[in-house]
Amino acid sequence: MTEYNFAYLDEQTKRMIRRAILKGLAIPGYQVPFASREMPMPYGWGTGGVQVSAAVLTPKDTFKVIDQGADDTTNAVSIRTFFQRTAGVATTTATSDATVIQTRHRIPEEPLHEGQILVYQVPIPEPLRFLEPRESETRKMHSLEEYGLMHVKLYEDISRHGHIATSYAYPVKVEGRYVMDPSPIPKFDNPKLGDMAAIQLFGAGREQRIYALPPYTQVVSLDFEDHPFEASKADHPCGMCGATDSYLDELIIDDAGGRMFVCSDTDYCEARQATGHKGKDAA
Amino acid sequence: MQANTLSGGFADPATQSAHAFRSVMEAMARPGTIQDIEGAAPPAPLSPAMGAVLLTLCDTETPIYLAGDMDCEAARAWLAFHTGAPFVGPAQCMFAVGKWDALAPLAVYPIGTSEYPDRSATLIVECSELAAGATLTGPGIKDQATLSLPEVEAFQANRTQFPLGLDFIFTCGERLAALPRSTEVSRSSSEAIAQVGAS
Numbered sequence: 001m002t003e004y005n006f007a008y009l010d011e012q013t014k015r016m017i018r019r020a021i022l023k024g025l026a027i028p029g030y031q032v033p034f035a036s037r038e039m040p041m042p043y044g045w046g047t048g049g050v051q052v053s054a055a056v057l058t059p060k061d062t063f064k065v066i067d068q069g070a071d072d073t074t075n076a077v078s079i080r081t082f083f084q085r086t087a088g089v090a091t092t093t094a095t096s097d098a099t100v101i102q103t104r105h106r107i108p109e110e111p112l113h114e115g116q117i118l119v120y121q122v123p124i125p126e127p128l129r130f131l132e133p134r135e136s137e138t139r140k141m142h143s144l145e146e147y148g149l150m151h152v153k154l155y156e157d158i159s160r161h162g163h164i165a166t167s168y169a170y171p172v173k174v175e176g177r178y179v180m181d182p183s184p185i186p187k188f189d190n191p192k193l194g195d196m197a198a199i200q201l202f203g204a205g206r207e208q209r210i211y212a213l214p215p216y217t218q219v220v221s222l223d224f225e226d227h228p229f230e231a232s233k234a235d236h237p238c239g240m241c242g243a244t245d246s247y248l249d250e251l252i253i254d255d256a257g258g259r260m261f262v263c264s265d266t267d268y269c270e271a272r273q274a275t276g277h278k279g280k281d282a283a
Numbered sequence: 284m285q286a287n288t289l290s291g292g293f294a295d296p297a298t299q300s301a302h303a304f305r306s307v308m309e310a311m312a313r314p315g316t317i318q319d320i321e322g323a324a325p326p327a328p329l330s331p332a333m334g335a336v337l338l339t340l341c342d343t344e345t346p347i348y349l350a351g352d353m354d355c356e357a358a359r360a361w362l363a364f365h366t367g368a369p370f371v372g373p374a375q376c377m378f379a380v381g382k383w384d385a386l387a388p389l390a391v392y393p394i395g396t397s398e399y400p401d402r403s404a405t406l407i408v409e410c411s412e413l414a415a416g417a418t419l420t421g422p423g424i425k426d427q428a429t430l431s432l433p434e435v436e437a438f439q440a441n442r443t444q445f446p447l448g449l450d451f452i453f454t455c456g457e458r459l460a461a462l463p464r465s466t467e468v469s470r471s472s473s474e475a476i477a478q479v480g481a482s
Binding site: 005006007011012014015016018019020021022023024025026027028030032033055056057058059060139140142143144175177178197199212213214215216217218 | 296297298300301302304305307308309311312313339340341342344345396397398399400401403405421422423424425445446450463464465
């Protein structure tokens with residue numbers, strides 16, 4: 001523990017990140033630039049989320065990390081261990097026991113409560129980036145609320161596929177002002193973004209941006225009157241716990257094209273199995 | 284004097300500033316809630332809450348404006364030693380510190396630019412009390428909240444500039460509350476209900 005400052009980062013860096021978080025909370029959905037640091041992991045492994053977590057953690061916190069809903073993947077395990085070692089925080093896999101949850105690409109199935117903080121790892125924070133590569137232009141578009149291009153993109157989806165084919169990182173509008181990238185969560189999770197009791201913080205390390213959603217913020221997924229937003233998931237029950245209301249991963253289980261669907265949220269699935277729920281593929 | 288200047292900082296900066304920041308963040312994320320904050324013992328006229336907020340957020344990169352009574356030798360020396368922050372006028376500051384009347388007029392503080400609305404001042408206002416008062420609605424607030432504010436009109440005018448504007452932290456003793464630019468303020472609960480009905 002003595003080898004590192006509490007939570008790895010030095011105090012001046014934490015102050016800089018903390019100031020960015022406060023401005024992010026004051027301007028929901030706006031991307032605050034911050035001086036992202038080199039972290040002891042490569043970009044793309046959650047350096048933004050890790051820096052935000054380091055700035056908000058206290059020794060009293062209980063920390064949970066999920067990667068695509070799972071607590072037991074390499075990314076989740078290594079980040080959890082990182083803060084166990086550098087901040088000495090307690091860790092958990094139970095969603096309801098955690099006070100700070102760092103996530104890659106999912107929102108837990110279990111509704112979050114007040115007092116919890118959800119920290120997202122964000123690869124590309126700019127929702128307009130693939131439509132307009134120049135930062136100077138996208139910044140101007142946000143300042144002028146010029147979001148027509150995003151609607152054109154969704155419209156092109158409809159003209160090509162017959163429906164809005166964007167299935168993850170589905171753009172949202174925050175409090176009627178900023179269009180925001182919710183990070184690559186499946187659009188199944190989009191309805192959970194708004195009116196959430198927990199504080200949501202987004203960190204993009206390589207792109208050097210932090211943004212935030214205070215609790216109970218209005219978040220609307222962009223859509224059209226005749227093509228309303230639809231939160232979709234695979235049309236199956238979970239093979240392990242039988243849940244019909246959770247987001248599912250599709251697993252190929254043999255060479256004959258056999259497959260099964262299981263909850264992507266491992267904690268949700270395990271908790272259901274522990275209370276006796278059983279799916280058709282459960283052993 | 285000298286001893287007073289050197290003492291009163293965080294004894295354990297990493298963990299105490301982490302706890303203090305969580306109080307500030309909870310206050311900013313949930314306008315109207317009153318949070319406890321501790322760990323600092325600055326000389327008068329700075330309150331313990333004011334001292335803790337400044338130690339948590341300020342350093343050599345954050346110009347501070349000390350307004351009215353706060354601009355005294357004791358406060359300057361303490362902040363210079365513990366934060367190293369430069370002291371500037373209201374138009375250049377990132378943080379302004381003072382009582383409400385001393386901080387006026389609000390028009391001189393930076394409110395950010397349309398491309399960088401985050402480049403705006405945060406005003407840390409020392410209050411004689413923190414209690415229920417004006418009605419608040421907006422992000423961070425389920426239905427509505429209430430907070431004693433020094434006045435209402437200034438915050439309503441600030442809200443009309445959104446996404447530009449000033450953010451406020453109110454300190455009193457060892458407690459604080461906050462009011463980001465996104466919050467709608469109205470005088471009483473009946474007025475707020477009339478507003479919701481009309482829209």
